[in-house]
Amino acid sequence: MTPDTTTRTTFRSVQADIVRRITNGPWGPGTLLPTEADLAREFHCSRATINRALREIADLGLIDRRRKSGTRVRLAPVRQARFDIPLVRAEVEATGSAYRYALVSQNVLPAPDALRAQLNLAPDAPVLHLVCVHYADGAPWQLEDRWINPAALPQATAQDFSNRGPNEWLVATVPFSEVEISFQAIAATDLQVAHLNHRPGDPVFCVKRTTWWQDAAITHAVLSYRPGHRMTARY
């Protein structure tokens, strides 16, 4: 248990040791940890090193830190899963498949009520609606049902999306300040049946994403995947 003094103390070794004590050692859920100063003395290192170790452990969700109260092991460790959200092109090419893109439709129309609420648009505000399909080795991979707010992004209306997906154009063009992303299972609609090899009512894995820039909603997209798609993370 005595820290090694022959090798240089690194924040990673401190971190690993503390995590060990929390997960299978003496510091069970609810335990109040020693202060940074005490730990620094114990590990023969500076407080900054302890601070960094503890800060990262807190990031993982294992401990809670509060000024004056100190550092406490969480009762229920709120572990977080991190999912990479790549561009579809990268996602497809990562599987070793050839990527192809196709634009299905593009038009400007008054915003449907549900979308108006989601993007906080004025009544009768026009929106740009795009439907496109992303293919992996010729088979449909993802259907992109996208709405862009032309009030926030006037250039979008004049843009040509026949060769390049709107998402690729957006990430390269528009900064964003906030994104909300949600995963859910829905029953296949006509659009998904027509483009994704689904049968009507099939379970479809779907990602809905809304993006804002400085309090203005930029775009909302419904990305639905081919049958059997999973989104995986390890930690």
Next chain:
Amino acid sequence: MTPDTTTRTTFRSVQADIVRRITNGPWGPGTLLPTEADLAREFHCSRATINRALREIADLGLIDRRRKSGTRVRLAPVRQARFDIPLVRAEVEATGSAYRYALVSQNVLPAPDALRAQLNLAPDAPVLHLVCVHYADGAPWQLEDRWINPAALPQATAQDFSNRGPNEWLVATVPFSEVEISFQAIAATDLQVAHLNHRPGDPVFCVKRTTWWQDAAITHAVLSYRPGHRMTARY
């Protein structure tokens, strides 16, 4: 553009400024950023402050940092979504609902082939199989279909799960070194129809989680949710 010198320079302000320059300013994709030393001079702060700001921006996935080569804005920002994975109890109580737990069945049986592959078990290895339901205000919220490897966790067989969910027992009892978690949409099976208010074939949002401790598979769980469930994150 000149940094503010009247107020104290904080790594957060540096960070915000640099992110601004990347997202809507002069530092487009592929740009090589000035070195930490140069930025420290520009922002009138120490290199440690710049380092922390850049390190966190790299964590977000906006930039790539390499020794000697320097810091470069990523071509395709690999944004990551972080999802909290709370205990069901916490998840339900966070919605303001009353949590209730029920054990549906508990028995030891030979592992089905698919599970044997997933957990890397010996042929005919026995596993503990549990089915339980988590309720929010009396309505079913989540169905937990869990398999525990008694070879890795002998105490599990003797444990009483009638009042406390296996997940709560597991997180409080077993450390883990690795978790794989995946989200997908499946068609409702008999089990989900019986316990979750689904109709047969309905789309069900489902989370599959496998947990290892020191190369031994501990447990595998299929968590399926009530109709309409979404998993949401912002960043």
Next chain:
DNA sequence: ATAGTCTTTATGTCTATACATAAGGAACAG
């Protein structure tokens, strides 16, 4: 009791400095 104020304390952050380490690039040898 109760509300407001002060003290104490643990974490949060910044600084200056030092050394470690990965990796690009130049110099060199074959």
Next chain:
DNA sequence: CTGTTCCTTATGTATAGACATAAAGACTAT
């Protein structure tokens, strides 16, 4: 031309010391 060695450089990390800040707890006046 090709591979090896060495130098240089940007990031990575540790340290001591200082001050900032949130918040618990004590103390005080009503």
